[in-house]
Amino acid sequence: MRSFSLLRWALALLTAGPALAQTPAPNAIRAVKCGRLLDVRTGRIVANGVVLVQGETILQAGANLPIPAGAEVIDLGNALVLPGxxxxxxxxxxxxxxxxxxxxxxxxxxxxxxxxxxxxxxxxxxxxxxxxxxxxxxxxxxxxxxxxxxxxxxxxxxxxxxxxxxxxxxxxxxxxxxxxxxxxxxxxxxxxxxxxxxxxxxxxxxxxxxxxxxxxxxxxxxxxxxxxxxxxxxxxxxxxxxxxxxxxxxxxxxxxxxxxxxxxxxxxxxxxxxxxxxxxxxxxxxxxxxxxxxxxxxxxxxxxxxxxxxxxxxxxxxxxxxxxxxxxxxxxxxxxxxxxxxxxxxxxxxxxxxxxxxxxxxxxxxxxxxxxxxxxxxxxxxxxxxxxxxxLGLKDKIGALAPGMAADLIAVEGDPLADITALEQVRFVMKGGKVVKNELRPK
Ligand SMILES: [Zn+2]
Known part of the structure; x- marks a missing residue:
């Protein structure tokens, strides 16, 4: 059935969906930069936020973190980032x-x-x-x-x-x-x-x-x-x-x-x-x-x-x-x-x-x-x-932006701490390190 296998291989190449193709390399580091980062645990917003993501997980999140050489930078401008x-x-x-x-x-x-x-x-x-x-x-x-x-x-x-x-x-x-x-x-x-x-x-x-x-x-x-x-x-x-x-x-x-x-x-x-x-x-x-x-x-x-x-x-x-x-x-x-x-x-x-x-x-x-x-x-x-x-029994995996947690993060332009309806306008979504949506690309 060699010809069949070849055909399947060729078809797989042709039909590989974008979702699968976008899977980040396991060791690639990405830096999500944002004007404001909300720490849901303390309730504080810090300026100049950076979330470093490796593969599917968060390496580090905080203010003014140094960005490793070679990291892909996703710049969200002045948006506010919080957990998914x-x-x-x-x-x-x-x-x-x-x-x-x-x-x-x-x-x-x-x-x-x-x-x-x-x-x-x-x-x-x-x-x-x-x-x-x-x-x-x-x-x-x-x-x-x-x-x-x-x-x-x-x-x-x-x-x-x-x-x-x-x-x-x-x-x-x-x-x-x-x-x-x-x-x-x-x-x-x-x-x-x-x-x-x-x-x-x-x-x-x-x-x-x-x-x-x-x-x-x-x-x-x-x-x-x-x-x-x-x-x-x-x-x-x-x-x-x-x-x-x-x-x-x-x-x-x-x-x-x-x-x-x-x-x-x-x-x-x-x-x-x-x-x-x-x-x-x-x-x-x-x-x-x-x-x-x-x-x-x-x-x-x-x-x-x-x-x-x-x-x-x-x-x-x-x-x-x-x-x-x-x-x-x-x-x-x-x-x-x-x-x-x-x-x-x-x-x-x-x-x-x-x-x-x-x-x-x-x-x-x-x-x-x-x-x-x-x-x-x-x-x-x-x-x-x-x-x-x-x-959900997942407090070590989701719900906060901390080292080792899944890279599930979203961004909004407004201030949800002043007006909760700002969360109805989510402009950026990353789930498990994959960008699902980004309406904040620098113009
Ligand atoms: Zn129900």
């Missing part, structure tokens, strides 16, 4: 369309019409949009078909697809029916693509072991979809099995009962918690359980999910007030959580196509909600860097 952002809660393999209805309609159409392979390709597009907006790492929390998130994670890690680092959960564990509303028996067969139904502690244990076998980096549990709730005994076994292998547990929980079960079981993060009592917040602070507040400003909800064309003016007003009330309630609970000492990791929970915005651009709107709840810009940046890295 981390979205601790997203769903790359879902991109629902509001005009098709709510979650149930979209979820059914997705599982009935898109194969996992097709969804992985959708995820590649969503991941690219996240990365170009400055999100260099995501934790993908389910609704990915049968392990489509693992396939995408591995393809990105191998450089076959350009995208963010992915921490994958595989299918979420849930009570019967997952997050679907009532379905016919025939349609219920589709639920298994999205959720592993558990009932009883041994099923919970088996589901975690299956997730580990499937390649999960973390475990996602839907603690409640009213009136179905995963019990405390089941949650404890899930946490025990996951923690034995060092995998964090993310719990979708809303309301008194579910958030308390999640906190008592000792999960690593509680997602959403749109309503959560004070004693649970206290327990979360004591146990160092992160809150991932998947919040947006009211304008986000009304632009992403506009009222139907047939709505009367009164209905429109009600709709507007509903969005404002929801956002205001979320702001209050986030402020209560911060006051109680609960640590925050940023998470968008983005899975709808927002008109006129890429996936990354719409995800970053979450920062506006955090600001409205009273978080300072530095607290928000830490939620999306240091805290996210710790929650």
């Amino acid at each position: 952002l981390i979205d601790a809660h997203t769903h790359l393999l879902q991109n629902y369309r509001p005009e098709l209805g709510g979650d149930d309609n979209n979820m059914l159409l997705t599982v009935a019409t898109l194969s996992t392979a097709r969804r992985a390709l959708l995820g590649a597009a969503m991941g690219r949009e996240d990365l170009e907006a400055g999100i260099t790492t995501v934790r993908d929390l389910g609704n990915s078909g049968h392990n489509g998130d693992v396939a995408l994670r591995d393809a990105i890690a191998k450089g076959e697809v350009v995208g963010p680092r992915i921490v994958a959960s595989t299918r979420a564990l849930a009570a019967a029916g997952g997050q679907f509303g009532q379905l016919t028996p025939a349609a219920q067969a589709l639920v298994a693509q999205e959720y592993v139904a558990i009932s009883g502690v041994e099923e919970a244990r088996r589901a975690v072991r299956q997730a580990l076998y499937d390649g999960a980096d973390c475990i996602k549990v839907i603690v409640n979809t009213d009136p179905r709730v995963v019990s405390l005994a089941e949650m404890k076994v899930i946490v025990e099995e996951a923690h034995r292998e060092g995998r964090p547990v993310a719990a979708h929980a809303i309301g008194d009962e579910a958030t308390r079960i999640a906190a008592e079981a000792g999960v690593n993060s509680i997602e959403h918690a749109y309503t959560v009592p004070d004693d649970v917040l206290k327990m979360m602070a004591a146990k160092k359980i992160f809150l991932v507040p998947t919040d947006y400003p009211a304008e986000f909800y009304t632009s992403a999910f506009p009222a139907p064309a047939s709505a009367t003016p009164e209905q429109r007003q009600q709709y507007q007030q509903g969005a404002q009330g929801f956002a205001a309630g979320n702001n209050k609970r986030l402020a209560r959580a911060v006051k109680a000492g609960v640590r925050i990791a940023a998470g968008s929970d983005e899975y709808y196509q927002v008109p006129g915005k890429t996936r990354g651009q719409s995800s970053l709107q979450m920062f506006r909600a955090y600001a409205a709840a009273g978080l300072s810009p530095l607290e928000i940046i830490r939620a999306a860097t240091l805290n996210g890295a710790e929650l």
Whole structure:
């Protein structure tokens, strides 16, 4: 089969993609120069920043560092450089369309019409949009078909697809029916693509072991979809099995009962918690359980999910007030959580196509909600860097610009410490030492 081998070799030369061709030589040193460098640990901005990168990692970051002879210099002018952002809660393999209805309609159409392979390709597009907006790492929390998130994670890690680092959960564990509303028996067969139904502690244990076998980096549990709730005994076994292998547990929980079960079981993060009592917040602070507040400003909800064309003016007003009330309630609970000492990791929970915005651009709107709840810009940046890295179990690899860490860095022209929306205009992205985007080339 020699001729076949030759043909393959010739084809490989012709089709080698730019992503693979751009892989930096392992020993090549690059110097990223910037007017301002943000140290997210101290909260200080230093002038004349330099980040020395070798291969995929950071050698050194600081002010006025000498640039080694022969190093390639990437001059970002007066831009401000900070670590790549981390979205601790997203769903790359879902991109629902509001005009098709709510979650149930979209979820059914997705599982009935898109194969996992097709969804992985959708995820590649969503991941690219996240990365170009400055999100260099995501934790993908389910609704990915049968392990489509693992396939995408591995393809990105191998450089076959350009995208963010992915921490994958595989299918979420849930009570019967997952997050679907009532379905016919025939349609219920589709639920298994999205959720592993558990009932009883041994099923919970088996589901975690299956997730580990499937390649999960973390475990996602839907603690409640009213009136179905995963019990405390089941949650404890899930946490025990996951923690034995060092995998964090993310719990979708809303309301008194579910958030308390999640906190008592000792999960690593509680997602959403749109309503959560004070004693649970206290327990979360004591146990160092992160809150991932998947919040947006009211304008986000009304632009992403506009009222139907047939709505009367009164209905429109009600709709507007509903969005404002929801956002205001979320702001209050986030402020209560911060006051109680609960640590925050940023998470968008983005899975709808927002008109006129890429996936990354719409995800970053979450920062506006955090600001409205009273978080300072530095607290928000830490939620999306240091805290996210710790929650994902990657604090030695990402979330800060320090020697030995992955060279994941982004740059903006504005001052995000004065106005957090400056992060919505990321002009330069480097992930793992590779430049993904650079709109700051000297003119
Ligand atoms: Zn979610």
